[in-house]
Amino acid sequence: MKITRLGLRQFTVFSDVTFEFAPGVNVFIGENGTGKSHVLKLLYALTEATRRFATRGPLEDGLEPTLPHLVQGMLRGVFQPDDLSSFLSAVPGRATLTLEWERARLEVTLEDDGASSTLTATAEGAIAEVGPPLFIPPREVLSIFPGFASAWLKRESAFDRTYFDLCVALDLKPLRKGGPKALLDPIERELGGNVVMKDGRFYLAYPGGDMEMPMVAEGDRKLAMIAWLLMNGSLSENAYLLWDEPEANLNPKRARLTSDTAAALAHAGVQVFLATHDYALTSELALKVDTGSLRASEAAFHAFRRVAEGPSVVVERGERLAELSNNAILDALASLHAREQEALFTTDEEAPR
Amino acid sequence: MKTVDVERIRFSFGESWTVVEKWDDCRLYREGIHELDGTKAVDIVGVRDGDLYLIEVKDFRGHAIETKRRQPSELPLAIGCKVRDTIAGLIGASRQSGEPWVETCARLLLDGKRRIYVIAWIEDPALRAAEPISKRQVWQKVRADQLRQRLAWLTNRVTVASPLDGAALADVIGKNLPGAGGSPA
Numbered sequence: 001m002k003i004t005r006l007g008l009r010q011f012t013v014f015s016d017v018t019f020e021f022a023p024g025v026n027v028f029i030g031e032n033g034t035g036k037s038h039v040l041k042l043l044y045a046l047t048e049a050t051r052r053f054a055t056r057g058p059l060e061d062g063l064e065p066t067l068p069h070l071v072q073g074m075l076r077g078v079f080q081p082d083d084l085s086s087f088l089s090a091v092p093g094r095a096t097l098t099l100e101w102e103r104a105r106l107e108v109t110l111e112d113d114g115a116s117s118t119l120t121a122t123a124e125g126a127i128a129e130v131g132p133p134l135f136i137p138p139r140e141v142l143s144i145f146p147g148f149a150s151a152w153l154k155r156e157s158a159f160d161r162t163y164f165d166l167c168v169a170l171d172l173k174p175l176r177k178g179g180p181k182a183l184l185d186p187i188e189r190e191l192g193g194n195v196v197m198k199d200g201r202f203y204l205a206y207p208g209g210d211m212e213m214p215m216v217a218e219g220d221r222k223l224a225m226i227a228w229l230l231m232n233g234s235l236s237e238n239a240y241l242l243w244d245e246p247e248a249n250l251n252p253k254r255a256r257l258t259s260d261t262a263a264a265l266a267h268a269g270v271q272v273f274l275a276t277h278d279y280a281l282t283s284e285l286a287l288k289v290d291t292g293s294l295r296a297s298e299a300a301f302h303a304f305r306r307v308a309e310g311p312s313v314v315v316e317r318g319e320r321l322a323e324l325s326n327n328a329i330l331d332a333l334a335s336l337h338a339r340e341q342e343a344l345f346t347t348d349e350e351a352p353r
Numbered sequence: 354m355k356t357v358d359v360e361r362i363r364f365s366f367g368e369s370w371t372v373v374e375k376w377d378d379c380r381l382y383r384e385g386i387h388e389l390d391g392t393k394a395v396d397i398v399g400v401r402d403g404d405l406y407l408i409e410v411k412d413f414r415g416h417a418i419e420t421k422r423r424q425p426s427e428l429p430l431a432i433g434c435k436v437r438d439t440i441a442g443l444i445g446a447s448r449q450s451g452e453p454w455v456e457t458c459a460r461l462l463l464d465g466k467r468r469i470y471v472i473a474w475i476e477d478p479a480l481r482a483a484e485p486i487s488k489r490q491v492w493q494k495v496r497a498d499q500l501r502q503r504l505a506w507l508t509n510r511v512t513v514a515s516p517l518d519g520a521a522l523a524d525v526i527g528k529n530l531p532g533a534g535g536s537p538a
Contacts, residue, residue, distance in 0.1 A: 283494070290509045322501040322509060330502070333495045338426065 001129040002271050003043065003240065007098035010089040011110075012038055015312040021273070022300035022319075024266030027285055028275040030304030031328045034313050036275035038079075040135065040242040043273060044162060045074035046099045047133040047240055050106050054127040060153060071108055071121040077161030078135075084110055084117035089312075101130060131238035131271075134169055134229065135162040138248035140221040142202045142228070143214040145170055170225070172232040173197075179230035183264045187227045190257055195224045195231065202228070218249040226261065237269030247278035255280035259287075263294050279329050286321035296320060303327060359396045359410040361533035362476070367524035372400035372454045376439060381450050386442035393435040394442065395471075398458055401524070404468040405461040407436055408522070412476040414534025428473070428496070433503030436471055440507070469508040472522055473500060475515050476534060 002023040008014040013035045028036040049070040052058070058065040059073040075087070085091045087110055097108040104125030111118050141148070145167055151157050152164040178184075188194050193206040202213040204224055213221060229235045246258050258281055262272045276282060286301075288294040296319040303316045303324045318324045355366045355373040366373045376382055377394035386392050397408040409432050440462060446452070447459030461467045475496070477489075493513045501511045514522045 283498070318505075320505060320509060322498070322505040322511075325502065327498075327502070330495065330498050334426075334499055337492050337495055 001101045001103060001126065001131065001238070003047070003099065003101055005098070005100040006039070006043065007096070007100075008042075009096045010093055011042075011087055011095040011097055012089065013306075013311050013313045015089060017313070017315050019302060019315060020300070020317060021271075022298055023271060024294060024298030025262050025285065025300075026271075026273045027282060027299070027301045027321075028273070028304060029277070029282060029301065029324075029327060029329055030313075031306070032277075034304035034306055036304055037244050040244050040273055040275055041078045041162065042097070043099070043240065044133045044135040044242045045078040046071065046097065046106055046108065047130060048165070049074040049121075050099075050104070050123055050127055051130045051132060053123065054130060067121045067123055068119055071106075072119050074161070075119075077164075080160050084119060085112040088112055101125070104130060129238075131240055132234075133240040133242060134234055135166065135242040136225070136244065136246070137162060137166070138245040140218060140225050140249070141166055141170070142221050142225050145213075146201050169232075169234040170202075170228060172234060174228075174231040175233045179227070179233070180236075180264075180268060183261060183268065184227060184230050186257060186260060187223050187230075190254070191220055191223055191227070195228045197228070219251060219254065222246075222249055223254075223257075235265060235270055239270045241265060241270050241272045241274075243272065243274040245276060245278075246274055247276055247281050252278070252280040255284045259284035263288050266294065266298060277329060279333060282321055282327075282329060289320055357397055358530065360412040360476075361530045362410060362412060362474075363528045363530050364397070364410075364474075365526045365528070366399065369524045370399050370401050372398065372457060374398045374454060376442070381446040381452060381455060382442055385446050385449070386438065392442070393431075393438045395432075395435045395439045398439065398443070400454075400457060400461065403461070404470060405458055406470045406472060406522075407439055408472045408474060409435055410474045410476075412534055414476050414478045429499040429503045432471070432473055432500060436504060436507065468510055471500070471504055471508060471511045473497075473511075473513045474522065474527065475513055477515065478534075 003021050005021065006019040008017050019039070028039065030036055049067070052065055052070050053067045056065055059070065061073070063069060072084070081087060088095050091112045092114040093112060095110040099106045104123065104127045106121065106123045108119065108121045141163055148157065149164060149167045149171065152159065191204060193204045196203050196205045196210065202224065203210040204213065204216050204220065213224065216224065235241060247255065250258065255278060262274060262285065266272050285294070285299070289296055289299050299319065301318045301321045301324055303326045304313055305316065305326045306313050316324055316326055321327070354368065355370065357364045357366070357373060357375050359375070375396065376398040377396055382394055387394070395407045395409045399406040399408060411428065443455060443458045444462060447455045462469070493515065497511060497513045500513065501509060504511050
């Protein structure tokens with residue numbers, strides 16, 4: 001079941017914003033500090049809390065999995081705030097978060113009167129159909145995987161719980177039938193090998209032998225992580241992929257593979273949300289929409305922008321990248337172009353012919 | 354073959370072009386929508402393979418100061434407005450003139466199955482510093498993206514053509530005339 005809408009009122013940098021999501025690929029762009037990762041993490045935390053509530057799955061504290069407890073636990077684990085009041089745009093104040101799927105709805109209210117914070121949460125509709133979310137952070141985790149989950153549970157790690165949950169997902173064994181070939185083959189071709197796990201450690205199996213994952217190039221480790229999640233079924237139909245800066249550590253040449261993967265996942269039933277600063281990746285995704293390999297209604301581009309006065313952020317939506325009147329990536333490149341022209345263009349008399 | 358001169362560049366359009374008109378010089382424009390103060394026009398209107406082309410030519414060679422001040426920030430908006438006004442002018446003229454090529458253009462504008470191409474033909478000054486061609490091509494893409502932003506309401510078939518990238522305007526040859534780009538006439 002797809003996520004259709006997220007409404008945020010007085011939540012961190014968002015005074016009043018409603019996101020309308022596409023069922024396939026959603027691309028978040030915007031300058032640093034405009035809340036792109038916040039929205040990815042929020043989608044993750046709220047979806048996972050709702051899914052656990054529907055399946056009666058408690059958090060690691062073993063307490064009764066009531067909806068408010070799960071929402072609060074996920075928000076604290078994912079964002080690691082000192083206090084719930086950190087989520088509010090102003091204290092005293094009240095924030096509301098509304099997440100909607102096609103046939104379900106979650107509403108969360110956070111309130112702080114200056115002395116204490118309270119959180120309420122209600123869900124309605126077909127919450128049993130809410131799929132599993134997967135948050136992939138900018139850095140790869142295969143190299144830190146061995147022993148990470150148990151260390152995190154013992155509170156020996158400062159990493160947020162998206163890393164823990166990802167390691168739990170990575171710990172799943174590959175499906176007997178294998179991952180989706182159409183998605184896996186291009187990644188394994190690019191890697192020149194395939195991913196294997198032996199005794200709780202990852203290796204990249206090349207034709208000439210296995211290489212320990214920490215020895216593999218960081219960009220390759222990122223691809224290997226995606227490959228393994230495909231192989232073990234974590235990225236399959238009805239899942240939500242929250243993908244933060246997939247371009248980190250990847251050469252722009254791999255933007256095409258990243259966009260191919262995002263589109264193919266969407267076609268396989270995964271709802272993809274990705275935040276990016278990369279010109280090549282946004283251009284590749286825009287080309288997919290412009291050429292019809294991603295239908296316009298399947299994808300949406302969301303531009304986050306701080307309004308001139310104050311910290312508040314507004315969001316513009318377009319089914320095509322070119323529809324966005326604010327594109328921070330393009331603006332930065334155009335500004336560089338302008339400055340370079342000013343610095344380097346000759347007068348006609350000086351110009352070589 | 355039909356030739357059109359714009360900014361001291363001679364464009365020779367091959368036989369595949371069924372319509373080639375210098376719109377901003379055309380009587381239908383001059384005596385038509387141009388009468389409205391502030392109306393702009395693209396340089397050339399063309400039809401090839403049943404698709405409509407709106408072509409704007411900018412020669413920034415020999416205009417270094419103007420280039421610095423105007424080109425990056427104002428060009429997409431300026432061309433966007435010219436395209437807007439050209440479409441309005443063609444539609445209006447088709448209702449008044451009975452000129453077959455104008456009627457063809459107006460029909461193509463209204464036919465959602467036909468493509469509309471907007472081509473900015475830009476001649477840049479040489480750079481003082483050596484640079485790889487691929488870098489210029491990146492800038493061309495950035496400029497095309499900026500232009501596409503301004504024309505998203507009409508078409509996504511928007512590109513910047515130049516001597517670096519002749520493929521964007523097929524079956525057309527651009528040749529400098531004496532005095533082109535500020536060179537001695």
